[in-house]
Amino acid sequence: MTHSSHDSDLLNHPGGPVQGSAGTRFGFFTDTSVCIGCKACEVACKEWNQVPAREESGFTGHSMDNTGALGADSWRHVAFIEQPAGHVPASGGAGVDGDAEVSGRVGLEWFGEDPGLPPGAHGSEEQREVPNFGGAELAAPGVTDFRWLMSSDVCKHCTEAACLEVCPTGAIFYTEFSTVVVQDEVCNGCGYCVTACPYGVIERRSPGQHGGGGAFKCTMCYDRMRGEQQPACAQACPTDSIQFGPLDELRARAEVRAEDLIAAGVPGVQLYGADPDSGVGGNGAFFLLLDDPEVYGLPPDPVTPTRNLRQIWGSAGAAALGLAAAVAVAFATGGRR
Amino acid sequence: MSTAHAAPTAGPTGAAGGTEQRVYTDADGTTIAVPTYHGRPVIKEPAWTWEVPWYLFAGGMAGASSVLVLGAKLAGHHELADRARWVAAAGVAVSPPLLIADLGRPTRFLNMLRVFKPTSVMSVGSWILASYSGVAGAASGLRALDRLPPLQDACDVVAAGLGAGMTVYTGALVADTSIPVWHEARRHLPPLFAASGLAAAGAAATLVTSPEGSRPARRAAVLGAALELTVDTAMRRHLGPIGEVYGREEAGRFHRAARAVTTTGAALVAVGGGRRRGVTVAGSALLLAGSVCTRWAVYRAGFQSARDPVATLGPQRARLVRGERTRARS
């Protein structure tokens, strides 16, 4: 939190957790409607946490996003989406967490259309219309406007964290702030968490890099929080797109913000990860999006895989019995020769 | 060309835009256009390397062999029991090294036994592997030294139990992930691996046992192969568009090979029987190869499935469209 005042008794003036706030669940509210894509969060995170440089960091052509995705060497990732005029967000400004009642129309408006650019780019002489940037009418950006969406993605710090649940060594744990953190000195790099995360956040760092072989992801700056400081990304964010605080307070603030924007006619507004009634039990880091989660590369209905453990072990048990039975059959018939 | 892989209507190759869309048709026919972020994957590919599929094979063969050992002892096939025990021992010998070599920090392998976590299949599996390899090793050792027959019997019994677990837990291991083609097949993978393990165990035993003594092993091999093919078919039907990775790229090649080789191998073993040794040997070898290919097919399919954002996003959006949003644990 850089400049705007926060009314929380659980945060001190610099915006960190006050002493004795252990036991409270803290989190991030990333309000993408005010993100300006400056990437200060990415840089501040890397500086503070001494995250090594990415191995691949060339020109991607994915708008201004050369970071690409979250991973062992990028714990914050700013996504950039250029939306030409005429694009209609599927959720049309209603709904929270990509809810079903708005999703019936998903994609149908888009079907067959070309939201990207341009058929002629490979050499044809075809000319395209000058894009309608709209916006000349002083109003909230409407569906006819060219939009440039930006969003700073981060580890979701799930209530039911798949990475934590599948970790065989107990290296991943819940902190006193209910954040999910990897103990690097315990992690043996089995990589199971990498396959478990439904968001593709945690990753095993390449050998050769500092800490190579281990699994890494956002710690919500656990060390800073224990030092009564807010996480580096939130501190660096100039527009308060990244807000840090007690999760329930953030959720309340986010509800109000979403309603305001919807009332102002901003299309596609939806909260993502704020609802505990979900496949991961809600997120400690949630977002206000201006389009469907998929557009930002986020899964619309993520599920913690361990939810289905009973099924899985059940099927495994059955298979074991089946194996025994099959062997029995093999010996049952026929004599000894 | 599978629908899940309809050519992008636009995307990174076109311009800076960002919303590459692809059409996805769910198993129940729900058709939606799935937007993606510059066509990028949503989840990560596994960090695992080549050791893992070989481990899946070796562990599965070993485990099933131990079950075979017990069966053979009970049925009085002592030669078969001895040979199968060696097969198990061989599998047990290579499994831990393979698993350890795959770790990002192999020196910390023992951290696997730092805790026991029922929620982590890998934790449970590590304990199974540790105890099973111990017991199976002991069984072979005692037999070699020909000491303490009662303890031998006990070892064989326990090894059979743990071996069964060893064979099936690897299926659970890959099923308990967010990789669509693995997680959606969570009911099929353990039986698939069990069947595949049985086929391999039977084939291996057949190879090292005299034609007279290997009859039940041949039966087990053919039976395992048949079950493997059946479960595989059921699995892919259940997976629908998600399962189409088994028709593409590396996974596709391994999968086609697995089916062909397994089918042929089973047939040859059945035909060869105890009389045409050459045919049976060839068939057994093919069955072993088939089992390896099956593990590799499943392994590579996981990577391909993780790479495809539509495989992750499609089914989830389809759930929302159907109004089946996942709710909190009750």
Place this chain on the structure above:
Amino acid sequence: MGSNMAENHPVAFQWVMEAKERGAEIVHVDPRFTRTSAVADAFVPIRPGTDIAFLGGLIRYVLAQEADLREYVVAYTNASHIIAEGVELPDDAAGYFSGWDPESGYDSTTWRYEGDAPDAHAAAGDRHNRVEGDDPHRGATADDAEEGGQAFEGGSIRNVNAIETDPTLQHPRCVYQLLTRHYARYTPDVVADTCGITEEQFLTVARSLCENSGRERTSAFVYSVGWTQHSVGVQYIRAASILQLLLGNIGRPGGGILALRGHASIQGSTDIPTLYDLLPGYLPMPSAGDHDTLDDYERRTTAAKGYWSQGRSFLVSLLRAWWGEHALERDDLGFGYLPRITGDHSVYPTTIDMFTGKVKGYMLFGQNPAVGSANSRLHRLAYASLEWLVVRDLSMIESATFWKDGPEVESGELVPEDVGTEVFFLPAAAHVEKDGTFTNTQRLLQWHHAAVEPAGDARSDLWFAYHLGVRIRTKLLARAGGTPAERDLPLHHLTWDYPTHGPHGEPSADAVLREINGYDADGRPLATFNDLEADGSTSCGCWIYAGAYADGINQTARRTAWTEMGPAAKEWGWAWPNDRRMLYNRASADPAGAPWSDRKRYVWWDEEAERWTGFDTPDFAPTMRPDHQAPADATGVGALNGDDPFLMQADGKAWLWAPAGLLDGPLPMHLEPVESPVDNLLHPVRSNPLAELLPHEHNPHHPVGDAPGADAYPLVSTSYRIAEHHTAGGMSRFGTRLAELAREMFVEVHPALAAERGLVHGGWATIISARSAIEARVMITERIAPLRVGGRAIHQVGLPYHWGPNGTASGDAANDLYAIAMDPNVHIQEVKGTTCDIVAGRRPRDAGLRRLVARHATEPEAVRHERRLTAARDGGR
């Protein structure tokens, strides 16, 4: 307008977002849809180089709708002033103002006020220097050097009380009527066609601006180099000033024209200038011949009214600060020790003088012209003609390595063995490694403390300057045999006694700030420049900074939390002059001294207390009644009336019409960029006739209009910065954190242009001008829209200019493409809205590069065709 604030000033942009949260409407007028546009309420894609047309249209709209804050305009601006007989507007005189002479440029005396105040002069710090012969288009000739000759910014007018005015604004020659006439032709349709926008887009902005100005509301303009880097850059700012003054948006909270600087402390580098023609505090650097004595200097530079009348005491106190007791012993208090200007010593002419050997040595402090200056190729070639070059920087920048691995070495134009330049690279300390102040755009001085010692040989600039001085003095003394030579006295007599500390003998920045703040006759730190004397009893290193160390306390180090301060944040840092957070704040109250409205109150007259009160330090004597009328014979500060808010101006009023001080006209008029693909739709004169072009073999300009070869460069190019990098890359291209965010140089083009030229997204393109050709990765995006001008579509090419061959993020330098063409008033280069061409594929690495440039100039169509075919074959990669 002319600013991409979100990307280039993201930290300051937090306040824009804060204002938006509180209901402010954000309008972004810019050639490209940027990260700023993305969060604005409205975006208007304007053609580069047409902002004056847009602003002129707004001025006309305001006048036509009579939407101006009339009481403010009449009382606080020179709208009612009558201009002398004989003044002509471009409409009367074939596109020129009166006084035009093709040989010598404008004679501004025809722009003067009517009445017994014959000549008014202003010189924005005397920026127009005579250069023998080399350029006829230089303003002041020796004749100006008579009484009331060049003056400080704000100008010198004798008999200010004799100016004739018409408060009804009806007189045909009053400024208000001249404005109305001059901008009458800037109608929405013409503006729309010139700027490449729709009338509706223009009118939307016009309506919004008027709705949000007046007594109850104010609007602010934000600009950056998108406005200044033009051959008419100064007039851009003038146009905005006129508009804001008409709307009553100057000197009031929420109003103003906010200039966003290119990087930290650029403001400081003009306050205590790195500019050749200024002394600290915007005092003109004396010119040889005109300012031989202190009296000449005062007579020809100070104003009759307002604070510039104190010029002599400002300068004398500076002399005292520099030469201490020695100043008292010298004639004119050491005025003779000051160097004199003999011509235009600004950076571009100086660089060109390197080719002829006129300039033999050069020092670059924290600047990377080999990447960052217009026509950077010319700079690299010029440096190769030097005898020695000193580069002080954080990183091994291109300006220090051009001789061994620059593009010219690659192309064979330079052979390292043959380059005679001796290059000294001296690593510099970063701001966290030294004490000092930053002065930001709102004139706020903020102290920073050294956090760590500089690594290795790195030293602060202060260390370098101080120890260089010490060593030079020692050497000179030795050479003179122990007794100072007369010619060396200015150096030997300098007060050069700063205490040093630390392992490297770092001079005390605190002591320097104390010296700048100055001392009174008794050696006490000054509290305000009002205490400066002309008799040498006071010393002050920069009069506008007097008070920064008031009461012996470093005021710039104040750090009171925003939660514990009033709206003016008075306890954070220190703002010049006299810790005023808003200049000309007298204008925040109406002529009677009452706030224009309650919600816009800032500084107002308290009748009971008989003094001014409010949130900020009043701009003037706090007890001067709003209705105070200075006696007719009064001069200087005493001549200011109670309703003269613009107290730096010689008449106390804001200048809608500039009776003097500008070389290219008393009112802004739209002129196309020097290299523009279209004619001027508003005036018969195409581009600024006074633009400084510096003709040179390495500085060719594109043919325009119907001239042969003009078709070679049909595209409009505009250079800019992105959030990921900093200026010429010295601070961002040599590490990993920032470099990995944008490793490669790219060029932004619209899909239609890409289709036309066969460019492939993510592939390579070569951008060509008459100066050079560079390559970049292709970014195809609708954010850079083609503009419809005069009925036809004109494509833009967007070129970030951060890259150079060195560092961890390397690429070609966009500035290789630009010619040097400058604004005549302040010599700033035009790197917006010039022309170029783009073709598919990479550029030649070797001598083929020059061949490509040459061939393209003569047969562009053939080059484009071949490149298209090659691209189609190999997929543009």
